[in-house]
Amino acid sequence: MNKEFISKPHHTKFSWRANWSITWGVFVQRTTQISRYKAALFFDIITPLLFSVFPIFIGISVAGGYGNAVKNFQSSVGSTTANFVIYSILGANVFQIINGALFNFGFFLRREQVTGTLESLYLAPISQIYVLLGTGFYAIVRALINFFVSLILAGLIFRVNPFTSFSGVMFALLFLLVGMLPLYGLAFGFGALVVKYKDMQSLQGIISNFMGVAMGIFFPITLLPIYFQVFSYLLPPTWQNNGIRSSLIGTQWILGSWYGDLMVILALSLFYPLVGAKVYSMTDRSMRKTQGLGVF
Amino acid sequence: MSAIISIKDLKMTYSSKIRKGLFSGAETKQVHALKSIDLDIPEGVIFGLLGPNGAGKTTLIKCLTTLLIPTSGILKINGYDVINDEKQVRASIGCMLMGERGLYWKLTGRENLTFFGRLYSLDPDFILDRIQYLIKLLELEEFIDRTVESYSSGQRMKVAFAKALLNDAPVIFLDEPTIAMDVQGARKLRQIVKKLPSEGKTVVYTSHIMSEITELCDEVAIIDEGRIIAKDTPDNIKKLSKMERSVKVTGVISEDIVAKLNSLEFVKGVGTSQTNDGLTSLQIEVSGDSSLHKIMEVIINNGGIIDALSRSEPSLEDVFIELTGRSLSEDTRK
Numbered sequence: 001m002n003k004e005f006i007s008k009p010h011h012t013k014f015s016w017r018a019n020w021s022i023t024w025g026v027f028v029q030r031t032t033q034i035s036r037y038k039a040a041l042f043f044d045i046i047t048p049l050l051f052s053v054f055p056i057f058i059g060i061s062v063a064g065g066y067g068n069a070v071k072n073f074q075s076s077v078g079s080t081t082a083n084f085v086i087y088s089i090l091g092a093n094v095f096q097i098i099n100g101a102l103f104n105f106g107f108f109l110r111r112e113q114v115t116g117t118l119e120s121l122y123l124a125p126i127s128q129i130y131v132l133l134g135t136g137f138y139a140i141v142r143a144l145i146n147f148f149v150s151l152i153l154a155g156l157i158f159r160v161n162p163f164t165s166f167s168g169v170m171f172a173l174l175f176l177l178v179g180m181l182p183l184y185g186l187a188f189g190f191g192a193l194v195v196k197y198k199d200m201q202s203l204q205g206i207i208s209n210f211m212g213v214a215m216g217i218f219f220p221i222t223l224l225p226i227y228f229q230v231f232s233y234l235l236p237p238t239w240q241n242n243g244i245r246s247s248l249i250g251t252q253w254i255l256g257s258w259y260g261d262l263m264v265i266l267a268l269s270l271f272y273p274l275v276g277a278k279v280y281s282m283t284d285r286s287m288r289k290t291q292g293l294g295v296f
Numbered sequence: 297m298s299a300i301i302s303i304k305d306l307k308m309t310y311s312s313k314i315r316k317g318l319f320s321g322a323e324t325k326q327v328h329a330l331k332s333i334d335l336d337i338p339e340g341v342i343f344g345l346l347g348p349n350g351a352g353k354t355t356l357i358k359c360l361t362t363l364l365i366p367t368s369g370i371l372k373i374n375g376y377d378v379i380n381d382e383k384q385v386r387a388s389i390g391c392m393l394m395g396e397r398g399l400y401w402k403l404t405g406r407e408n409l410t411f412f413g414r415l416y417s418l419d420p421d422f423i424l425d426r427i428q429y430l431i432k433l434l435e436l437e438e439f440i441d442r443t444v445e446s447y448s449s450g451q452r453m454k455v456a457f458a459k460a461l462l463n464d465a466p467v468i469f470l471d472e473p474t475i476a477m478d479v480q481g482a483r484k485l486r487q488i489v490k491k492l493p494s495e496g497k498t499v500v501y502t503s504h505i506m507s508e509i510t511e512l513c514d515e516v517a518i519i520d521e522g523r524i525i526a527k528d529t530p531d532n533i534k535k536l537s538k539m540e541r542s543v544k545v546t547g548v549i550s551e552d553i554v555a556k557l558n559s560l561e562f563v564k565g566v567g568t569s570q571t572n573d574g575l576t577s578l579q580i581e582v583s584g585d586s587s588l589h590k591i592m593e594v595i596i597n598n599g600g601i602i603d604a605l606s607r608s609e610p611s612l613e614d615v616f617i618e619l620t621g622r623s624l625s626e627d628t629r630k
Binding site: 004005006007008009010011012013014015018019021022024025026028029032033036037115116117119120121122123124125126127131285288289290 | 298299300302310311339361362363364365367372374375376382383384385386387388389391393394397398399400401402403407410411412414415416417418419422443459463464465466496
């Protein structure tokens with residue numbers, strides 16, 4: 001019978017400071033990596049710009065001129081000041097945020113699985129939450145930079161000014177940031193499923209397009225069939241997108257006031273990250289009990 | 297004696313889908329990857345795991361390194377329970393399991409090592425010193441500051457090996473570490489691995505290259521179909537073979553010497569033949585505890601001259617074939 005083994009010392013320091021150092025390390029690592037894909041950074045910025053060209057010109061074409069397009073649009077959204085060009089640009093930018101949340105955060109586990117580094121991450125003596133936080137921090141910073149640079153460029157190209165008031169910009173930033181929490185929670189849940197069920201490309205396409213339609217990417221969601229609106233109100237980007245638009249161009253708040261809409265986002269912020277974490281923990285355990293994380 | 301790695305009744309069963317075609321759906325099948333493994337690995341040894349593809353080597357290593365959760369059994373590494381003390385276990389091990397795939401290709405080798413040092417919550421000064429030490433030890437200077445994508449396979453394997461040594465852990469898992477390396481690189485790696493036990497490290501080493509296992513390992517376990525079928529030192533495992541061992545001697549050897557050799561206790565028989573250049577060639581069949589020294593002594597003391605001498609003995613592969621009826625190069629995945 002063997003006697004109890006006396007553990008030999010190791011060099012890992014388990015502390016809060018070390019945990020935050022992991023988060024920072026992951027942020028630095030992801031940022032360094034993406035800095036070597038300069039074309040990807042450029043495409044991230046111009047994609048929403050190109051995407052918003054479609055509704056703007058379709059709107060003008062269908063309405064029979066810019067003036068008619070503005071008039072029809074303002075009657076649709078119930079505002080006499082809202083600019084439909086900025087409205088479309090904002091929709092395209094929030095749509096890009098959904099794509100970023102899915103691709104840069106939600107599906108990062110899957111990408112690590114395919115490149116072979118997921119097992120390396122799992123061999124580290126840490127809680128994966130700090131890796132997730134670092135990745136989330138990186139994805140959010142990237143999304144924010146993309147959002148504002150793309151918005152400024154679109155403003156210059158289409159000769160519109162989305163930043164007419166300081167308070168509007170601050171409110172937009174608030175909705176943009178707070179809206180990231182439930183969106184990233186949701187994206188993470190989908191991402192965890194993809195690690196098990198593998199099919200990343202098609203899932204990303206269907207989820208982002210569904211959320212794009214549901215949030216009213218280029219139109220008010222009141223135009224959607226009523227049963228579809230139920231999905232809209234359950235999804236974080238709907239509130240985030242509407243909050244940003246209401247803050248910057250004065251369209252209506254869904255619940256009539258900014259704080260009502262903000263409360264909903266906060267409630268979703270509690271719900272979706274928990275759902276994402278639960279799905280992740282179930283998937284993680286199921287994978288490690290069967291084929292393993294490295295099987296791709 | 298205490299074991300730094302202790303495995304009791306380890307079982308791993310999972311279900312796998314068998315695809316039958318485009319419209320036929322899939323059938324679920326239970327795979328018993330590990331069937332009651334018991335194994336103790338003492339501290340400070342190089343322990344070899346040998347077995348064909350699909351035998352359960354990788355599953356066993358993945359269970360030990362926390363990447364898989366076993367169906368049942370007790371696993372301890374460095375005194376920590378692998379299931380309940382995951383973080384302590386991970387802090388106690390260094391791993392090279394995925395070969396060159398475990399690195400970020402858009403980062404440099406140094407950036408990779410720094411990142412993984414952070415993930416292991418190592419002290420920043422320790423990380424810097426350790427990376428410098430490993431760069432020197434593994435001769436990485438030339439390419440460590442280039443992105444990994446520009447490396448050769450061998451260079452990637454070297455950095456992956458450096459990653460396994462980065463946290464200076466008491467237990468190191470090396471799964472086919474020389475697989476993509478050139479001859480020199482592989483030799484260098486083996487030299488480093490050989491020295492690890494003297495630093496108090498325990499190494500678990502898998503390889504398909506028999507000579508590597510024989511050269512490096514203090515103990516070897518042979519795994520087949522999820523079971524350990526033999527575990528001992530390489531020499532003792534070879535003794536399990538019923539294959540004849542023989543010593544071949546060429547030289548000036550008289551019939552009198554042949555008779556004396558025949559009378560040695562461990563000699564089962566001696567065959568003689570003449571070479572083209574007039575020398576005598578002996579094929580001496582010997583039992584397991586043969587002594588080359590004794591054979592040489594008998595020849596030389598009786599006026600013989602040895603021109604060449606060689607011994608043939610069963611390899612670990614031969615033992616595996618005898619025990620299982622299959623070759624180690626077979627794929628036994630079901």
